[in-house]
Amino acid sequence: MAGFVSDLSKIIMAKHDLRGMEDVDEKLAHELSDYLWSILVLASKYSIDLPSEFMKTMDLLDKRIGKELA
Numbered sequence: 001m002a003g004f005v006s007d008l009s010k011i012i013m014a015k016h017d018l019r020g021m022e023d024v025d026e027k028l029a030h031e032l033s034d035y036l037w038s039i040l041v042l043a044s045k046y047s048i049d050l051p052s053e054f055m056k057t058m059d060l061l062d063k064r065i066g067k068e069l070a
Contacts, residue, residue, distance in 0.1 A: 007031055 011028050014021035021027065043050040 008035070 008031050010019060011021065011024060011031055013019040014024045015028060040050070042048075
């Protein structure tokens with residue numbers, strides 16, 4: 001997983017012109033797709049209802065952000 005983060009960090013830096021890299025948008029799309037695939041596989045392996053958990057998390061974030069903005 002650390003390799004994933006390192007690769008993504010390098011691509012994000014390139015996206016912000018802090019590092020040279022060709023085909024940045026293509027590489028970013030590929031890397032994010034890799035992350036998504038990994039998350040879907042892990043959710044399936046551990047029987048996590050990802051859509052439901054995602055909505056719960058978004059509700060919690062919405063409440064937290066709402067409190068901070070109030």
